Amino acid sequence: MKKSLFFLITIFVLSCNQNSKTNQTENSQTESKTETTENFDWLTGKWKRLNEEAGKESFENWDKISATEYSGIGFTIQKGDTVSQEKMNIIEKDGKWTLLVKMPNEKEPTKFKNAELKNNEFVFVNDSIDFPKKVKYWIEGEKIKATVSNEKMEIPFEFEKIN
Template identity: 30%
Template sequence: MIQSNYVGKAYLQGMGTPRFALRSIVLFLITLPCLMCGRPEPTYATLPQSPGGFQMAVADFHWLVGHWVRQGQPTDTETHEIWRTHPDGALRGHGFILRNQDTVWEEKMVFAAGQDGWQLTVETPGNDDAVIFDLTASGNQDFVVENPQHDFPQRIHYWREADTLKAAVSADSTLLSFVFSPKPR
């Protein structure tokens, strides 16, 4: 028993030597790549290719996430868009208009990767079927989705400029623009 304590003490005293430090660094450098090899990144799953032949993940659209309030509205009206990431890998949005604190209009949106690329699916009350828009262009902080068969809109463009979220919906010669700010906390 006394001998094992002595061996343990000698071992601990050797931990401060340059040789021990070098061994520790080498062991760390060998172990680190092994630990990283099998670890997938949760936000960048293998997804279908988007326009231009590149793959995109939900993290590429994270700039959309937040609670946004439209600027330039009458005092009795508020337009909101709330975007959240969902565990299924999609972005889910809820847009609604309040007039005198009553909800007068709303829509549910899902922006997700499908087999043919990214799509924005929009459901509004009064419409039996959801409208699906295909991603046709995207950049660092913007994207365009389109559905030429839909009456209005046929094209939706979202983009970020500094702290604002902007959107434009259009069809033929009609264009509506929106500017949103983050909801004050």
């Protein structure tokens, strides 16, 4: 169950994206303001994990449902069988993004709140669980990288887009 939650969290982090635009506000002091536009469109599509353990293949598939919702599924296959699966949603409500991760045997999803949004880098956290407490995603070239971690441990993920 912990491996599935790690994988799900990794997917969530991939879902986060932000672009910053700078608008000049003219007043008597001529200040500049930064307007943040958040979307996770870069996450949509099908992704394959490159650094999976031998004998396993892991994938994430993401769709944009609306401007305020993205839906994902993560799964791992071993010897032709699905050995783990998780459903993920990234939802914006009242200007705040939340990552929801649900395993098939759980009644309620685990919630992660957004802690940081930068250009091509996102962090979600949940301090009420042991692992992972932090999910981080970022773009590096054509790949998406992620880590899930707590104070004692960090697991890296690397994904490439597939057709």
